[in-house]
Amino acid sequence: MTKIEDFVERYVAVWNEADAELRRRGIAEIWAENAVYANQGAEFSGHKEIESAVVEAYEQFVKNGDFVFTVAQVDVNHDAVRFTWDMVPPAGGEAASIGTQFFTLGEDGRIVRDYQFIDKVPA
Template identity: 30%
Template sequence: MTATPDLADRYLAAWNATDPAARRALVEALFTEDVTYTDPLADVAGRDGLDATIAAVQAQFPGFVFRLAGPADAHHGQVRFTWHLGPEGAEPPVTGFDVAVTDGDGRIRTVLGFLDRVP
């Protein structure tokens, strides 16, 4: 299945879900059971590891939200997008981009993250 740009919106919705049960439901719906997530600060496998990573980022940056920094670009089974992390309506202190690779059912199985600007 071909990845589409809306996959980035659903991905960021999971990262922005602060209610643990709601976040877990999004993680289970969007990511494969054996998902891998790698960025300069984390290297985790499985939904439990990803969910814990999201919770840790939320704890480190309380009140911050992820938002797209431009259009997502998708082809075949992958999507790449740039994102900002910061307070709503303010200059974001963190910027990066991710590449997500999907499986045959359109679920994300691999995320490769890069940090462009960090505090």
């Protein structure tokens, strides 16, 4: 596994993390302090706002054991990373949702700008 693939795996793990303290620690390690995460509905600036987006997704999709997020494919171009993810039942099966993340990394290796695109909307 490459360094960037490991980074993407850690990124996705944050969205699946049940422990609030581990989630906050992961956010601080992955996103720069002034990072921006944008999905198609809203934009979140800084760790506290990004944490609220992560918690909302966790509560809606992961908490009750319905789904987990997994990495499908990773592409890198200098300081830009694009990867696809699947939202699948924990035991496996067809993806209920598929998305593409595109982010840029700062000099410290943390995310500066993070954009989410939904390729398959959950039913």
